[in-house]
Amino acid sequence: MRRMMAAFVALALLASPAVHAVQPDEIMSDPAKETRARDLSRELRCMVCQNQSIDDSDAPLARDLRLLVRERIAAGDSNSQVLDFLVARYGEFVLLKPRFERQTMLLWLLGPLLLTGGGLALWLQIRRRARSGADLPAPPLTPDEEARLAALMSDETKRS
Amino acid sequence: MIAESGHYALVLALGLALIQSIVPLIGARLRDDALMNVARSTALAQLLFVGASFVALVMLHVNSDFSVANVYENSHSMKPLLYKITGVWGNHEGSMLLWVSILALFGGLVAAFGNNLPLSLRAHVLAVQAWIASAFYLFILVTSNPFLRIASPPIEGRDLNPVLQDIGLAVHPPMLYLGYVGFSISFSFAIAALMEGRIDAAWARWVRPWTLVAWIFLTLGIAMGSYWAYYELGWGGWWFWDPVENASLMPWLAGTALLHSALVMEKRNALKVWTILLSILTFSLSLLGTFLVRSGVITSVHAFATDPTRGVFILLILCLFIGGSLSLFAGRATSLKQGGLFAPISREGALVLNNLLLTVACAVVLFGTLYPLAMEMLADFKMSVGAPFYNLTFAPLFTLLLLAVPFGPMLAWKRGDLLGVTQRLLAAGVAGLVVVAIVWAWTRGGSALAPLAIGLGVFVIAGAVTDLVERTGLVRLPFATVLHRTRGLPRSAWGSALAHAGLGVALIGIVCETTWNSEYIATMKQSDVAHVAGYDVKLDGLFQRQGPNYREMIAEFNVSRDGEALSVMTPSKRSFTTRGSSTTEAALLTRGASQLYISLGDANAEGAIAVRIYHKPLVLLIWWGPVLMAFGGVLSLSDRRLRVGAPKPARAKQRLQPAE
Numbered sequence: 136m137r138r139m140m141a142a143f144v145a146l147a148l149l150a151s152p153a154v155h156a157v158q159p160d161e162i163m164s165d166p167a168k169e170t171r172a173r174d175l176s177r178e179l180r181c182m183v184c185q186n187q188s189i190d191d192s193d194a195p196l197a198r199d200l201r202l203l204v205r206e207r208i209a210a211g212d213s214n215s216q217v218l219d220f221l222v223a224r225y226g227e228f229v230l231l232k233p234r235f236e237r238q239t240m241l242l243w244l245l246g247p248l249l250l251t252g253g254g255l256a257l258w259l260q261i262r263r264r265a266r267s268g269a270d271l272p273a274p275p276l277t278p279d280e281e282a283r284l285a286a287l288m289s290d291e292t293k294r295s
Numbered sequence: 296m297i298a299e300s301g302h303y304a305l306v307l308a309l310g311l312a313l314i315q316s317i318v319p320l321i322g323a324r325l326r327d328d329a330l331m332n333v334a335r336s337t338a339l340a341q342l343l344f345v346g347a348s349f350v351a352l353v354m355l356h357v358n359s360d361f362s363v364a365n366v367y368e369n370s371h372s373m374k375p376l377l378y379k380i381t382g383v384w385g386n387h388e389g390s391m392l393l394w395v396s397i398l399a400l401f402g403g404l405v406a407a408f409g410n411n412l413p414l415s416l417r418a419h420v421l422a423v424q425a426w427i428a429s430a431f432y433l434f435i436l437v438t439s440n441p442f443l444r445i446a447s448p449p450i451e452g453r454d455l456n457p458v459l460q461d462i463g464l465a466v467h468p469p470m471l472y473l474g475y476v477g478f479s480i481s482f483s484f485a486i487a488a489l490m491e492g493r494i495d496a497a498w499a500r501w502v503r504p505w506t507l508v509a510w511i512f513l514t515l516g517i518a519m520g521s522y523w524a525y526y527e528l529g530w531g532g533w534w535f536w537d538p539v540e541n542a543s544l545m546p547w548l549a550g551t552a553l554l555h556s557a558l559v560m561e562k563r564n565a566l567k568v569w570t571i572l573l574s575i576l577t578f579s580l581s582l583l584g585t586f587l588v589r590s591g592v593i594t595s596v597h598a599f600a601t602d603p604t605r606g607v608f609i610l611l612i613l614c615l616f617i618g619g620s621l622s623l624f625a626g627r628a629t630s631l632k633q634g635g636l637f638a639p640i641s642r643e644g645a646l647v648l649n650n651l652l653l654t655v656a657c658a659v660v661l662f663g664t665l666y667p668l669a670m671e672m673l674a675d676f677k678m679s680v681g682a683p684f685y686n687l688t689f690a691p692l693f694t695l696l697l698l699a700v701p702f703g704p705m706l707a708w709k710r711g712d713l714l715g716v717t718q719r720l721l722a723a724g725v726a727g728l729v730v731v732a733i734v735w736a737w738t739r740g741g742s743a744l745a746p747l748a749i750g751l752g753v754f755v756i757a758g759a760v761t762d763l764v765e766r767t768g769l770v771r772l773p774f775a776t777v778l779h780r781t782r783g784l785p786r787s788a789w790g791s792a793l794a795h796a797g798l799g800v801a802l803i804g805i806v807c808e809t810t811w812n813s814e815y816i817a818t819m820k821q822s823d824v825a826h827v828a829g830y831d832v833k834l835d836g837l838f839q840r841q842g843p844n845y846r847e848m849i850a851e852f853n854v855s856r857d858g859e860a861l862s863v864m865t866p867s868k869r870s871f872t873t874r875g876s877s878t879t880e881a882a883l884l885t886r887g888a889s890q891l892y893i894s895l896g897d898a899n900a901e902g903a904i905a906v907r908i909y910h911k912p913l914v915l916l917i918w919w920g921p922v923l924m925a926f927g928g929v930l931s932l933s934d935r936r937l938r939v940g941a942p943k944p945a946r947a948k949q950r951l952q953p954a955e
Contacts, residue, residue, distance in 0.1 A: 231681025
C-alpha cells in the first residue's frame with residue numbers, strides 16, 4: 136500500500152512496452168562524467184512522477200531529463216550550472232533538495248531550531264526542578280518502610 | 296446475498312459502536328457497573344460483525360463475483376487464489392474495511408483481556424475506541440462502500456494492479472495497519488486518563504504492552520514494505536522518502552518515543568504529561584498517514600480538489616480527533632501532578648534525550664512531507680522535498696541518537712554516573728574505532744564518512760552486548776553465578792538490548808549498501824558475460840512462458856565466481872493482458888547477507904536485452920535490523936511483569952524486582 140500510489144502513477148505513465156530507468160544507450164563514455172550525471176540525477180525530480188528522482192524513474196520525461204543533464208555535462212557545465220539551467224527551465228519544483236531561500240528557510244531551519252530550543256528548555260526545566268527538589272529534605276523513613284527496606288536488601292543479596 | 300449481508304453487518308457494527316460510544320460513559324458518570332459493562336459486550340459484538348463483513352468481502356473476491364464493483368475493479372477470475380484474497384486490501388474500500396476490522400480487533404482484545412483494568416477506565420477506553428470506530432464506519436458507508444453492486448454485471452474483472460500481486464503485499468498492509476491502528480489503544484487510554492483526571496504508574500504499565508504490540512507490527516510492516524519495494528519495483532531501491540512512506544515512518548518515530556517515555560512513567564512516575572501528549576500525537580500521526588494516503592492529497596493538491604468527498608471526510612475525522620484530543624489535553628494536562636525528580640544525567644535524562652531526538656526527527660519528516668503542500672496552497676510556490684533533503688537533515692539527528700543509545704540503559708535511575716558508564720563502554724568504543732580503522736584501511740581513498748558510520752553501528756551493537764555482560768556479570772563473576780543471573784535477568788532487558796543492537800545492524804546494512812553498491816547496466820546478447828563485483832554473470836538465453844494471468848519473458852543467467860559455477864538466476868518481465876501493464880520480477884542471489892540482483896529491461900529486435908545487475912553488499916542487514924528490533928519487542932512483551940499487567944497493591948511485595 137505504501138508504494139501503491141507511486142506504483143499506480145508510475146504504471147499509468149509507463150507507455151508499454153515498459154522502459155527502464157537509466158538505459159544502456161544513455162551512459163556517457165567518460166566514467167567520471169557519468170558519475171556526476173548519476174549524482175545529479177538523484178537530486179532531480181521527475182516532474183510527472185510521484186516523488187521519484189529521474190535516476191529511478193521509468194517515465195519518458197525522466198529519460199529526456201537524464202539526456203539533458205548529460206548533454207549539459209558534455210557541453211562542459213559545472214554541476215551547479217546544470218542545476219541552474221534546469222531550475223530556469225522547470226522551476227524549483229525540479230530540485231529534490233530545495234535551495235536555502237526565503238520560502239524554504241523555515242523548512243531547513245526547523246530541525247536545528249527545534250533541537251536547540253527543545254534541548255535548552257529541557258535543560259533549564261530539569262535543572263530548576265532538580266534544584267527545587269534538592270531544597271526539600273527527604274522525609275525520614277517510617278519504621279514500616281525501614282522493615283520493608285531491610286527485607287528487600289536481604290532478598291537482593293540472596294539473589295546475586 | 297453475501298454482499299448485502301456484509302453491508303448489513305457493517306451497518307450493525309456502526310449501531311453497536313454508537314451504543315458503545317455513549318452508554319459506558321453514562322455508566323461511569325452514574326457509577327453503574329452494568330452500564331459500564333455494556334462496553335465489553337458491544338466491543339466483542341462489534342468485532343463479530345465487522346469480522347463477518349470482512350469475511351463477506353473476502354468471499355466475494357474468492358468467488359469472483361463481478362456484480363460487486365469492488366471485485367470487478369480489482370479482481371480477475373484467472374488470478375491465483377492467494378491474490379484474490381490479498382486483493383481485498385489492495386484497493387481503497389477494502390483496505391479501509393481492513394482498517395476498521397483491525398480497530399475492532401484491538402477493541403475486542405481490550406474487552407476480552409482487560410479484566411485487570413479498573414472498570415471505569417475500561418469503560419472510558421472502549422468508549423473512545425468506539426468514537427474512532429463510528430467515525431470510520433461512517434466514512435466507509437458514506438464514501439467508500441465496498442459492497443456496491445453494478446447494475447449490469449460484467450463477465451470478467453479488470454484484475455488487480457500487477458505490482459500488487461505479490462506475497463509481500465499479502466503481508467505488508469495488515470502488518471502496517473496492526474501498527475497504525477494499534478496505537479489507537481494508547482490514544483484511548485490517554486483520553487480516558489484525561490477524562491477521568493487520574494493517571495499513575497499503573498496506567499503506564501497497562502498502556503505499555505499495547506504500545507509495544509503496535510510498535511512491533513509497525514516495525515515489521517515498514518521493513519516488509521521496504522523489502523517488497525526493493526525486489527518488486529525493479530531498481531533495487533529500498534527507501535524513497537516518499538510521502539506515503541513518511542506517513543508510516545512518522546507514527547513509528549513517535550511510537551518509539553512513546554515506548555521510552557512510558558517506561559519512565561512506569562518506573563519513576565515522571566513525564567506523565569509528556570507521555571499522554573505522545574500517545575495522542577502518535578495516533579494523530581497514524582490518522583494523518585491514513586488521510587495522506589487515502590485522500591490522494593499527496594499525488595497532487597489538484598487531484599484532491601477534483602474529488603474531495605473522501606479527502607474532506609477524512610480531514611474532518613482528523614480535525615475532530617486531533618483537535619478534540621489536544622483541546623482536552625490543554626484543558627486537563629495541568630491538573631496532572633508531576634512526580635519523580637531526576638538529575639539531568641540519569642536514565643530518565645537519557646530517555647528524555649531519546650524523546651527529544653525522536654520527536655525532532657519526526658517533526659522534520661512531518662514538515663518535509665507537508666511543507667510543499669502548504670507552499671503550493673498558500674504561496675503558490677511549487678517545490679519538492681525529496682531524499683537528498685531528508686538524508687541531510689535526518690542523518691545528524693540519528694547519529695546523535697545512536698551515539699547516545701549505548702549510554703541510556705547503563706545509566707542509573709535518578710542520578711547517573713556518566714564518567715563511570717563511559718569507562719564501562721570503553722571496550723565498545725574501542726571496538727567501534729578498530730572497525731573504523733580496518734574499514735578505512737581496506738577501502739582506501741573512499742569517503743571517511745562510511746567507515747565512521749559503520750564504526751558507529753558497531754559501537755551500538757557492542758554497547759548492547761556490554762550492557763548484557765554487565766548485567767549478567769560475565770567475565771567478572773564465577774560461572775554458576777553468571778548462569779543464575781542470566782536466568783534471573785528480566786526478558787525486557789534482553790529485549791531492549793536486542794532492539795538497540797538491531798539499530799546498529801540496520802545502520803551497517805544501510806551504509807554498506809549505499810556506499811559499496813556496484814551496478815552494471817548494459818544491453819546483453821546471448822552468451823555475453825557481465826563482470827560485477829567479482830561475479831561473472833553469463834546470459835544463457837531468453838524464453839517465454841505463460842502464467843495464470845500473464846505472459847512472461849524469462850532470461851536465464853549463469854552466475855559463477857573464479858570459474859566456479861554458483862547458481863542460475865532467472866529474472867523475468869511479466870505482461871498482464873487485462874491491464875496491459877507489466878512488472879519486472881528481479882532475480883536475487885543471496886550470499887551471506889549480500890545479494891546479487893538482476894532485473895530486465897527491454898528486448899530489442901536482434902534478441903539483445905537491456906539488463907541491470909547490482910551487487911548489494913550486506914544489504915540484508917537493512918531488514919535483519921528491524922526484525923531484530925521486533926524480536927526484542929516480542930521478548931520484552933513476554934516479560935512477566937508486562938504480561939501480568941499492573942500488580943494489585945496487596946500482591947506488590949512478591950513482584951518487586953531488582954531495579955534495572
